[in-house]
Amino acid sequence: MPFVAVDSKELAKLAEDFAAQLQEEVFSPADIQGFLLTKKTDPYGALRDVGKWRDEQLGAKKSGYKMVDPKDAQPVPRPDTHGSHSHHSRHHGAHL
Secondary structure, eight states: OOOOOOOHHHHHHHHHHHHHTSOTTTSOHHHHHHHHHTTTTOHHHHHHHHHHHHHHHHHHHHHTOOOOOGGGOOOOOOOOTTOTTHHHHHHHHHHO
16 A cells, blocks of 8 residues: 555544544553554554454453464464373384
8 A cells, every 4th residue: 555645733633533442551552553563554544443453452352362463473382282201202112
């Protein structure tokens, strides 16, 4: 998306309207920055989409989950289902 030029008075109004949609002390600065980085060239889109983002984040926080952008997702290691010696049992069988 191309860069959208906004004068300082309009930007202040956008920021005020944006902040009004977020509860204090619920979202960390990193949470908000992460959202804003997805809209860095679209301040009007940030204002338009912040309510949906807020509701998704609040739902995830209530469920104990953290929302992650799929492109930033990291693989989660699988739990060791064979106990702490599972790597030894694989090698042990080869020596029998």
